[in-house]
Amino acid sequence: MINQSKPRILFTTRLKKQRLAALQSSGFLVESVPFITFEYVIPAMWISQLPDQTDAWIFTSKKAVKAIKPAFKDLEVPDHIFAVGSKTAGMLEELNLEVTIPDEYNVVALAKKMKELELKNVTHFCGNLKAGDLNKLLGEDVNLTSVEVYRTKLAPHTLNISNYDGIVFMSPSAVESFSERNEINGTAKVFCIGPTTEAAATEVGFENCITPEYSTLDDLTESIQNYFN
Template identity: 60%
Template sequence: MNDKKPKIVFTTQLSEEKRGRLENGRFLIESEPFITIEYSMPALWRSQVPEKTDAWIFTSKKAVKAVSPLISDLGIPKHVFAVGSKTAEMLEELELNVSVPEEYNARALAEMIQELKLDRIVHFCGNLKAADLGKLLGKEVNLTSIEVYQTKLTRHKMNDLENFDGIVFMSPSAVDSFSKQNSVSKNMQVFCIGPTTKEAAEDAGMQNCIIPEYSTVDSLMESIHEFYF
């Protein structure tokens, strides 16, 4: 095995603490953000939340972070759904009972909701939604999408891209932002957090994209480790 540590670039912001934990002595990891997150002031969206709902949907940790200051004031419904274990954990820390589909994607979530025959549902989301839940749920469901944060694309040319062995995408929007001014060589391995991000990467011309068994950072790092070691 080559003693040289694989050098990986994440296309999202990583704190120094998180970067060090992910490196774990086996990798060299750098962060080159191609998106930034801006949270909406609660006063801008609070009035959009219906007084009575059957369920809430959270498809990202960012939505949970945006809504958490007002949780106790919003009238928690009987059902709260999350896509992804980390999103669910954040909601459980707020003492909410959370249901999670077996597969971490919008289609599996829609099927789960349809089985319960729920009607009035609120989806707390960002301005860039990976999937149209309204179409997946069908006309019989009254879905209200409330934008609580915005994803801004920070497009730029990455001049040292050839210095990396692998590149990691955590969202389709990061793929979109990166691809505007950059391209991946055949020698660079692409890792994606989940199937929707992989699809975006393939649409951008990237090949042999690897996704983890579960759409979590821990599972993703396991996949990266398995590839290189």
């Protein structure tokens, strides 16, 4: 850890200017280095993969919502829409959709919520690195169709971990990308957006992880501020 009055925080994702400014005004030195990049799949490449009938749509990221927007008017909306996270739900509500959010922002709580409705056919709009747990959690009685609408690519960089007082991960793929070129210091303080990301960080060797109760950037930022203040 470097010796300075202001904690230096590394975000392994690109931060919006407003978020960066808010953190800096709170007394942090923030560096934003994206360890993953994204590209959207054009609707013509995935729209034919949609099932003829589905009971529900599932969105586990904001990027999936952005990806379907160009084709939204051509889609037949099912009776149920599920989202993991309030920000993702908010984007869907902007499309005048009624959205159900699980009590906890993770796929375990999502699957539990969906099982209560006894759904038979569901469609998950996702990326190429989707969580494989959802299919298992829903069980054999539910037919899950995964439709890839965006792609995540690793963009590893080599950094000196000791230059930072905290490292922030927003996804398991960011953890994977970071670990490709950097020696993991188990004692480094790590902040994770959610339990799945924390599990990935622990798996590569990070031992001191802090994860907020809710998987939102606002709650994650609050966790960072509470730890250092």
